[in-house]
Amino acid sequence: MNFRKVRHVVRREYLESVRKRSFLLGLVATPLMMGAMIFLPFVSEGLVSQEEMRVSILDRTGRYGAALIADASPDLILTLAPPGMAEEELDARVAAEVLTGWILIPEDFAETGECTYRSGSITNLAVLESLRTRLGLSLAGAKAQELGLPSEDVESLLRPAEMRTVRVGHAGAREGDFTQVYLRAVMLVMTMFFALIPTGQILMRSVIEEKSNRVIEVLLSSVTPLELMVGKIIGLGAVGLTLLGAWASVGVLLSLRLGTSLPISGGEIGMFVLYFLPGYFFFAALLGSIGSICSAERDAQPFLMPISLTLILPVMMGMAIAQAPDHWVARAFSFFPPLTPSLMLFRYAIKEPPAWEILATWTTLVLATIAMFGVSARVFRVGILMTGKRPTLPEIARWARER
Amino acid sequence: MxxxxxxxxxxxxxxxxxxxxxxxxxxxxxxxxxxxxxxxxxxxxxxxxxxxxxxxxxxxxxxxxxxxxxxxxxxxxxxxxxxxxxxxxxxxxxxxxxxxxxxxxxxxxxxxxxxxxxxxxxxxxxxxxxxxxxxxxxxxxxxxxxxxxxxxxxxxxxxxxxxxxxxxxxxxxxxxxxxxxxxxxxxxxxxxxxxxxxxxxxxxxxxxxxxxxxxxxxxxxxxxLDDVRREHGGETVHLELEPGQELDERHPAIVEVRRVGRSLEIQLGAGADPSAFLSEVAAQVRVRRFEVRGASLHSIFVRLVSADDPAEVPTLPASAPRVPEAPLTGGGR
Incomplete structure (x- = not known):
C-alpha cells in the first residue's frame, strides 16, 4: 500500500466533508436533537405535574379525609366532599372539569383497605402513587391510635426510610439514582450512534457518487481499490472524531462554566474510545462495500435501516438491561460484533461488566473488524467497477472468496 | 543466462x-x-x-x-x-x-x-x-x-x-x-x-x-498505417460527377461504392489501376473531381470485422457513413 496516496485520499475526504454545510448542521443539530430526545420526556412530565390538580374526597367513614387534607401541597388541592353527596354528582363535576378526580373511601375501609379514585385520566403515576402512600399512612396512623399509641410514637413509627443509592465501580463510588444512570447510558449510546452512522453513511454515499459520476475510473488509474477504501475510511473517521471532539469540548466548557462535574466518568470515556474505534472501522468497511455494489443511493437505503437499528438496540432493550444487567441474553448479545460497541457501552454505564468480558468482547470485535475489512476490500475491488444491476448475494460471496 | x-x-x-x-x-x-x-x-x-x-x-x-x-x-x-x-x-x-x-x-x-x-x-x-x-x-x-x-x-x-x-x-x-x-x-x-x-x-x-x-x-x-493500407484492400478513389451524371457501378474494378454527400468513395479491387479506371469512367460520364487515396481505414475496418465474424455486424457511430449491405469479401464481385 502506498501511504502517500492514502494520505492524499484521506485529506481530500476530510476537507471536502468538513467544508460541506451538512457537516455544520450535524455539528450543531445533533447535540440539540439528542438533548431534546433525552430531556423532552422529563420536561413534559414536569409540565404535567405542575398543572394544578383538584381532588375531592368522599369519606364515608369520616375518619381519614381530614388527615389527608392536612398535608395537601400547592399543586394538589384536596377538598372534603359533604359525606352525603351522591357519587353521580362528583362524576358530573369531573366531567365538567371542576374536579380533576375524586376519591371514595368506603365505610369498610378500615377492614379492607380498599378505596377508589375516579378521574378522566388515570395515567399520572406520580400523583396516584403519592395519594396511595398518603392513604396507606393515614390508615395505619388511625389504626395505631386505636391501639392506644401516643401520637408522637405513631409519627415516628410511620416515618418512611430514606434510601440513598450509590453506584460502586472500579473508578470509585458515585451517588446517583436510576434516572441519572439510565440517562447517561442512553446518552452514551446515542452519541456513539450519531458519531458512527452519519459518517458511515457519508462514506457510503461518497463511494456511490464516485461510481455514478465515473471519477472512480480515473481514481483507480492511480490508486488501488484498497488504498482508496482505506483513505476514505480514515478520512471520514477523522470527520467523526472531529464531531466528537467538538461536542466533547462544548460539554467540558459548559460544565466548567456551570461549575458542575462532567456528566460522564473517565471510565465511560475510556470505554467509549475503546469501542468506538473498532466499531467505526467495522461499520465503515461494511457500509463502504455496500456503497461499492450499489449504483444509486436508493439501492443502498434498504441496508441502512437494519444497521442503524443494530446500534440503538441497547436503548430499546434498555429497561430490561437496567433491571438485569448481567442477564445471559445481554452478555451473549455483547459478543455479536455489530452489537458489541453500543451494548457494552450501555452495560458499562449501567453496571461495570467484569474485566474479562470487556477484554473478550473487544477482542472478538477487533477480530471481526479485521475479517470484515478483508471481505469488504475484495467486494469493493470488484463492486466498484460494476454498473447497472445490483449483484446477487452468491455473486458477492464469490467476489469475497476470489484472491 | x-x-x-x-x-x-x-x-x-x-x-x-x-x-x-x-x-x-x-x-x-x-x-x-x-x-x-x-x-x-x-x-x-x-x-x-x-x-x-x-x-x-x-x-x-x-x-x-x-x-x-x-x-x-x-x-x-x-x-x-x-x-x-x-x-x-x-x-x-x-x-x-x-x-x-x-x-x-x-x-x-x-x-x-x-x-x-x-x-x-x-x-x-x-x-x-x-x-x-x-x-x-x-x-x-x-x-x-x-x-x-x-x-x-x-x-x-x-x-x-x-x-x-x-x-x-x-x-x-x-x-x-x-x-x-x-x-x-x-x-x-x-x-x-x-x-x-x-x-x-x-x-x-x-x-x-x-x-x-x-x-x-x-x-x-x-x-x-501505410502497411495496413497496402496489405488490406486496394486503392480508394474519391469521385465527384457533374450533376445528372450516373456512374455504372458494375465496373469490374469496383469493389464497393459509398456515397458521401455528392461524392462517391470507391473502393477498387486489389491490382486495379486508378488512372486506367479514371480514363474508362471519363469516357462514359463527365467527371468534376477525381482523387486517389489509399484504402480508407473505414472500409478496411468494416470488411475485416465482417469477414472475421459474419454474424456480427459492427456497430458504428451514427455519424459514420452507411455501408452497402452486400457482404464484402474483397477481391471484387
Whole structure:
C-alpha cells in the first residue's frame, strides 16, 4: 500500500466533508436533537405535574379525609366532599372539569383497605402513587391510635426510610439514582450512534457518487481499490472524531462554566474510545462495500435501516438491561460484533461488566473488524467497477472468496 | 543466462503478450499481443465490445489479466508504472462539486506532484487550453466540452511518458477538436507515446503512425498505417460527377461504392489501376473531381470485422457513413 496516496485520499475526504454545510448542521443539530430526545420526556412530565390538580374526597367513614387534607401541597388541592353527596354528582363535576378526580373511601375501609379514585385520566403515576402512600399512612396512623399509641410514637413509627443509592465501580463510588444512570447510558449510546452512522453513511454515499459520476475510473488509474477504501475510511473517521471532539469540548466548557462535574466518568470515556474505534472501522468497511455494489443511493437505503437499528438496540432493550444487567441474553448479545460497541457501552454505564468480558468482547470485535475489512476490500475491488444491476448475494460471496 | 530481448522491451512504450481476460464465461480479451513503439501515436480500433476498454483497464492496473504479460515503458506493469501513464477514460469523471483547480491539485498529488508543481503545471495547461478563467469555478458549472478539457489537463498534468486517450474528441466542438489534435501532435513531437482508442477512422488516419484493429478480444490487423493500407484492400478513389451524371457501378474494378454527400468513395479491387479506371469512367460520364487515396481505414475496418465474424455486424457511430449491405469479401464481385 502506498501511504502517500492514502494520505492524499484521506485529506481530500476530510476537507471536502468538513467544508460541506451538512457537516455544520450535524455539528450543531445533533447535540440539540439528542438533548431534546433525552430531556423532552422529563420536561413534559414536569409540565404535567405542575398543572394544578383538584381532588375531592368522599369519606364515608369520616375518619381519614381530614388527615389527608392536612398535608395537601400547592399543586394538589384536596377538598372534603359533604359525606352525603351522591357519587353521580362528583362524576358530573369531573366531567365538567371542576374536579380533576375524586376519591371514595368506603365505610369498610378500615377492614379492607380498599378505596377508589375516579378521574378522566388515570395515567399520572406520580400523583396516584403519592395519594396511595398518603392513604396507606393515614390508615395505619388511625389504626395505631386505636391501639392506644401516643401520637408522637405513631409519627415516628410511620416515618418512611430514606434510601440513598450509590453506584460502586472500579473508578470509585458515585451517588446517583436510576434516572441519572439510565440517562447517561442512553446518552452514551446515542452519541456513539450519531458519531458512527452519519459518517458511515457519508462514506457510503461518497463511494456511490464516485461510481455514478465515473471519477472512480480515473481514481483507480492511480490508486488501488484498497488504498482508496482505506483513505476514505480514515478520512471520514477523522470527520467523526472531529464531531466528537467538538461536542466533547462544548460539554467540558459548559460544565466548567456551570461549575458542575462532567456528566460522564473517565471510565465511560475510556470505554467509549475503546469501542468506538473498532466499531467505526467495522461499520465503515461494511457500509463502504455496500456503497461499492450499489449504483444509486436508493439501492443502498434498504441496508441502512437494519444497521442503524443494530446500534440503538441497547436503548430499546434498555429497561430490561437496567433491571438485569448481567442477564445471559445481554452478555451473549455483547459478543455479536455489530452489537458489541453500543451494548457494552450501555452495560458499562449501567453496571461495570467484569474485566474479562470487556477484554473478550473487544477482542472478538477487533477480530471481526479485521475479517470484515478483508471481505469488504475484495467486494469493493470488484463492486466498484460494476454498473447497472445490483449483484446477487452468491455473486458477492464469490467476489469475497476470489484472491 | 540468455540475453533476453530486454533492449527491445525497453524500446517499446507498451508490450502485451498473450493477454487474456474473461468475465464469467465471456472472453473479453483473448490472447492479445500488442507492441506500441516509443514516440508513436498508436491507434487502437475496434467495434463496440471488442475488448478495447478491458485492455486499457488492464494496462492501467484497474483489472488484472487472467493470463499473459504486460510491460509498460520497459517494466512489468505495476503500481509504479501507473504514475508514468496519463489516462483519459471514455467515461469521463472528476469531482463535480470541487473547484477545477482543487480537482487538478488532487489528481496531481495522487500522481506524485508536490502542490507547487501541480499548481504550476495546472496554470500552464489551463492557459494552453484557454481555460485560465475557470480555475476557481466548480467543475459542474462548466459546459460539457470545457469539462472534457479539464479532464484532459488532469491526464497530462504530471507529464506522463505514455498517454492513453479513450475517445479524446467526443463532446468537443470543431474548434476544440482542432485544439485537441494540435495538442496531441505537440505531445508526440516532445517524444511522448500516445495510444488513441477511437471510433473515428478519420482521426486515426490523420494522427496515427501505427494501429491495431481489435475484434472479439483479438488483434485482427496490426502494424504501421501505410502497411495496413497496402496489405488490406486496394486503392480508394474519391469521385465527384457533374450533376445528372450516373456512374455504372458494375465496373469490374469496383469493389464497393459509398456515397458521401455528392461524392462517391470507391473502393477498387486489389491490382486495379486508378488512372486506367479514371480514363474508362471519363469516357462514359463527365467527371468534376477525381482523387486517389489509399484504402480508407473505414472500409478496411468494416470488411475485416465482417469477414472475421459474419454474424456480427459492427456497430458504428451514427455519424459514420452507411455501408452497402452486400457482404464484402474483397477481391471484387
Amino acid at each position: 540468455p540475453v533476453q530481448p530486454a533492449a527491445v522491451v525497453r524500446n517499446d512504450a507498451l508490450r502485451l503478450e498473450g493477454v487474456v481476460k474473461s468475465f464469467d464465461r465471456h472472453r473479453a480479451v483473448d490472447g492479445l499481443d500488442l507492441t506500441v513503439p516509443r514516440g508513436s501515436i498508436y491507434g487502437l480500433l475496434g467495434p463496440n465490445g471488442a475488448g478495447k476498454t478491458t485492455t486499457i483497464r488492464m494496462l492501467m492496473g484497474i483489472l488484472r489479466p487472467d493470463a499473459g504479460r504486460i510491460h509498460v515503458l520497459g517494466e512489468p506493469a505495476s503500481e509504479a508504472t501507473k504514475d508514468r501513464i496519463g489516462y483519459l477514460p471514455e467515461e469521463r469523471g472528476l469531482y463535480p462539486g470541487m473547484k477545477v483547480l482543487d480537482n487538478l491539485l488532487f489528481f496531481g498529488a495522487l500522481r506524485g506532484l508536490s502542490t507547487a508543481e501541480a499548481r504550476a503545471a495546472a496554470g500552464k495547461w489551463l492557459a494552453r487550453l484557454r481555460m485560465e478563467s475557470t480555475a476557481l469555478r466548480k467543475l459542474q458549472e462548466l459546459s460539457k466540452g470545457n469539462q472534457q478539457k479539464i479532464q484532459f489537463v488532469a491526464t497530462v498534468l504530471h507529464e506522463p511518458e505514455l498517454l492513453v486517450l479513450d475517445e479524446p474528441f467526443s463532446g468537443l466542438d470543431p474548434v476544440n477538436q482542432d485544439l485537441m489534435r494540435t495538442t496531441i501532435l505537440d505531445l508526440a513531437a516532445q517524444g511522448k507515446t500516445i495510444v488513441l482508442s477511437t471510433h473515428l477512422m478519420d482521426e486515426v488516419e490523420r494522427l496515427c503512425s501505427h494501429l491495431t484493429l481489435i475484434h472479439a478480444g483479438r488483434a485482427i490487423v496490426q502494424g504501421a
